[in-house]
Amino acid sequence: MHAKYLDLLAEKYDCEEKVVTEIINLEAILDLPKGTEHFVSDLHGEFHAFQHVLRNGSGKVKEKIHDIFKGTMTEQQINDFATLVYYPEAKLKQIRNTFSNEVELNAWYQQTIYDMITLLPYASSKYTRSKLRKALPEQFVYVIEELLYKSDKYSNKKTYYEKIMQQIITLRQSEKLIIGLAYTIQRLIVDHLHVVGDIYDRGPDPDKIMDTLINYHSLDIQWGNHDVLWLGAYAGSKVCLANIIRICARYDNLDIIEDAYGINLRPLLNLAEKYYEDNPAFRPKEHKDKPLSEHEALQITKIHQAMAMIQFKLESPIIKRRPFFNMEDRLVLEKIDYKKKEITIYGKTYPLENTCFRTINPANPAQLLPEEEEVIDKLLVSVQHSEKLARHMKFLMKKGSLYLRYNGNLLIHGCIPVNEDGEMEQMEIEGEVYKGRALLDQFEEYLRYAFTHRGLSDDLATDMVWYLWTGEYSSLFGKRAMTTFERYFIKDKASHKEDKNPYYYLRESEEICRKMLEEFELDPDQGHIINGHTPVKEIEGENPIKANGKMIVIDGGFSKAYQSTTGIAGYTLLYNSFGMQLVAHQQFNSKEEVIQNGADVLSVKRVVDKELERKKVRETNVGKELQEEIGRLKQLMEYRYMQ
Numbered sequence: 001m002h003a004k005y006l007d008l009l010a011e012k013y014d015c016e017e018k019v020v021t022e023i024i025n026l027e028a029i030l031d032l033p034k035g036t037e038h039f040v041s042d043l044h045g046e047f048h049a050f051q052h053v054l055r056n057g058s059g060k061v062k063e064k065i066h067d068i069f070k071g072t073m074t075e076q077q078i079n080d081f082a083t084l085v086y087y088p089e090a091k092l093k094q095i096r097n098t099f100s101n102e103v104e105l106n107a108w109y110q111q112t113i114y115d116m117i118t119l120l121p122y123a124s125s126k127y128t129r130s131k132l133r134k135a136l137p138e139q140f141v142y143v144i145e146e147l148l149y150k151s152d153k154y155s156n157k158k159t160y161y162e163k164i165m166q167q168i169i170t171l172r173q174s175e176k177l178i179i180g181l182a183y184t185i186q187r188l189i190v191d192h193l194h195v196v197g198d199i200y201d202r203g204p205d206p207d208k209i210m211d212t213l214i215n216y217h218s219l220d221i222q223w224g225n226h227d228v229l230w231l232g233a234y235a236g237s238k239v240c241l242a243n244i245i246r247i248c249a250r251y252d253n254l255d256i257i258e259d260a261y262g263i264n265l266r267p268l269l270n271l272a273e274k275y276y277e278d279n280p281a282f283r284p285k286e287h288k289d290k291p292l293s294e295h296e297a298l299q300i301t302k303i304h305q306a307m308a309m310i311q312f313k314l315e316s317p318i319i320k321r322r323p324f325f326n327m328e329d330r331l332v333l334e335k336i337d338y339k340k341k342e343i344t345i346y347g348k349t350y351p352l353e354n355t356c357f358r359t360i361n362p363a364n365p366a367q368l369l370p371e372e373e374e375v376i377d378k379l380l381v382s383v384q385h386s387e388k389l390a391r392h393m394k395f396l397m398k399k400g401s402l403y404l405r406y407n408g409n410l411l412i413h414g415c416i417p418v419n420e421d422g423e424m425e426q427m428e429i430e431g432e433v434y435k436g437r438a439l440l441d442q443f444e445e446y447l448r449y450a451f452t453h454r455g456l457s458d459d460l461a462t463d464m465v466w467y468l469w470t471g472e473y474s475s476l477f478g479k480r481a482m483t484t485f486e487r488y489f490i491k492d493k494a495s496h497k498e499d500k501n502p503y504y505y506l507r508e509s510e511e512i513c514r515k516m517l518e519e520f521e522l523d524p525d526q527g528h529i530i531n532g533h534t535p536v537k538e539i540e541g542e543n544p545i546k547a548n549g550k551m552i553v554i555d556g557g558f559s560k561a562y563q564s565t566t567g568i569a570g571y572t573l574l575y576n577s578f579g580m581q582l583v584a585h586q587q588f589n590s591k592e593e594v595i596q597n598g599a600d601v602l603s604v605k606r607v608v609d610k611e612l613e614r615k616k617v618r619e620t621n622v623g624k625e626l627q628e629e630i631g632r633l634k635q636l637m638e639y640r641y642m643q
């Protein structure tokens with residue numbers, strides 16, 4: 001290793017003892033059991049349901065409470081205690097009100113603190129003391145450690161411990177301490193979170209999910225098609241921007257744009273009011289718990305049409321300047337007979353209904369009106385200047401990637417595009433042919449380029465981001481073409497169908513999955529592919545575990561829009577030192593319900609893979625990094641201290 005690098009390292013480890021201690025520490029960590037990984041996907045703006053799964057660790061929190069307290073607590077007490085760990089502030093408020101005097105309340109505080117201190121070592125048994133210390137609430141580290149490592153062997157300290165507890169209560173610190181301990185326990189139970197895509201769209205609060213993720217202790221994200229659409233908009237793609245606003249209008253989520261991200265929709269509303277009327281095809285899908293007034297519904301219907309038409313117009317020049325996207329079939333506005341109100345598409349002619357083509361010049365259908373151009377330009381400025389959106393998009397880029405190889409598994413939101421024979425599909429970009437992993441790497445490179453060159457709106461990189469949303473060889477879309485236009489304007493449902501990439505039936509085959517793992521240089525005997533994107537229809541008997549356990553589909557089904565077709569509120573996956581567990585979640589109604597009734601609706605568990613021997617940190621990605629670090633420290637030892 002370079003002497004300069006070793007000199008730098010020596011600044012941190014400036015004596016022999018420091019190097020030795022660190023080597024011993026890291027070596028010891030390698031032999032600890034691997035931490036628990038938690039996989040979630042397709043959150044689709046459902047902040048509350050996601051919070052719940054995150055806070056209960058997909059059932060792991062309650063499982064640990066059960067292990068420790070099943071002899072001493074009733075089922076009801078276990079439920080209440082678990083709820084306290086998930087939602088400490090709200091649960092404390094509820095419990096506080098059930099006591100009629102201070103003495104009883106204080107006794108309850110004392111018992112609860114003891115119970116939490118009893119649970120803590122169990123929840124942290126896989127970690128070093130130093131890692132536990134870092135997870136403790138800062139202001140209580142000293143107190144908790146005293147209680148945690150208390151030894152009463154010689155009975156000298158009994159009153160000392162009692163004193164600590166008394167002081168916590170008289171100084172009115174009990175609730176703060178309980179809250180701090182609850183979050184520490186949550187944090188210890190899951191070591192690392194994987195979000196396998198689609199944080200955005202359909203549901204109401206993706207911004208709150210992003211804030212939660214930003215504060216989470218350890219995570220990575222595999223971008224979903226919807227996330228990439230938002231990244232594209234922020235990166236300067238007007239067509240991606242038109243899409244996100246259209247989707248927000250369609251799902252009655254314009255609050256995300258206006259209130260959460262502070263983007264001004266006034267100019268768009270003015271345009272919409274001028275050119276559009278009511279239209280049944282563009283009525284928003286209302287939230288059950290938040291009905292719209294007729295006036296609001298009508299406004300959104302108009303905005304929805306205005307944005308959809310701008311989107312279709314913006315698609316046209318991209319399709320024309322990128323012939324290799326092979327999307328001429330999607331030049332929809334140019335396939336319309338405006339007099340007859342018909343479209344001829346894929347060789348078939350259909351009548352059009354619910355049309356709203358007032359801003360279209362049939363001689364040049366893709367031409368934006370100056371007003372439309374002004375609206376989309378202003379929106380883009382507003383989007384790129386939203387401080388909060390900037391923060392969220394930068395985080396999404398920093399933690400995200402198109403796919404991830406992690407502890408032997410391949411994590412990917414959508415698919416690996418293949419043909420009917422299971423061969424990787426090829427795409428030619430600027431004279432070069434790419435397929436499989438190389439194609440995905442290429443996509444990611446374009447996305448990162450577009451993101452760092454946000455001033456460019458019609459360069460290849462920016463167009464490629466849109467391709468990732470809707471192109472036939474996109475690993476995120478996984479379908480041949482998006483039939484948005486047909487769904488709005490053509491009655492015949494056959495035209496709405498979006499054909500899936502053969503990946504979606506071939507992934508049932510173990511052989512194909514093994515081949516894909518190999519394509520990503522992963523061991524097919526050990527690895528699994530972990531997928532999101534397509535809701536698993538449990539109702540129809542679909543199994544989320546496919547290809548003899550090589551393929552696991554965990555589309556969270558968090559999205560309320562899909563729950564009636566899936567029959568379940570989705571799956572999450574846990575992978576600890578003993579193996580993998582798939583957790584099925586029932587519909588989450590509200591946090592209030594959990595706090596009131598104590599019960600959280602979980603969860604069938606299916607063991608995916610049981611390790612014959614407990615997996616250790618040494619065998620993980622983190623373990624590999626630690627081993628490299630040890631190597632460097634040993635070199636430093638020789639270079640500096642052993643001569």
Ligand SMILES: O=P(O)(O)OC[C@H]1O[C@](O)(COP(=O)(O)O)[C@@H](O)[C@@H]1O
Nearest residue numbers: 225226250479482483484487498533
């Ligand atoms: O249900 P909607 O709003 O019409 O959206 C359907 C569109 O969403 C998509 O399914 C993509 O979204 P998902 O990633 O959530 O499946 C497209 O394939 C399809 O065109």
Ligand SMILES: [Mn+2]
Nearest residue numbers: 198224225533
């Ligand atoms: Mn998706």
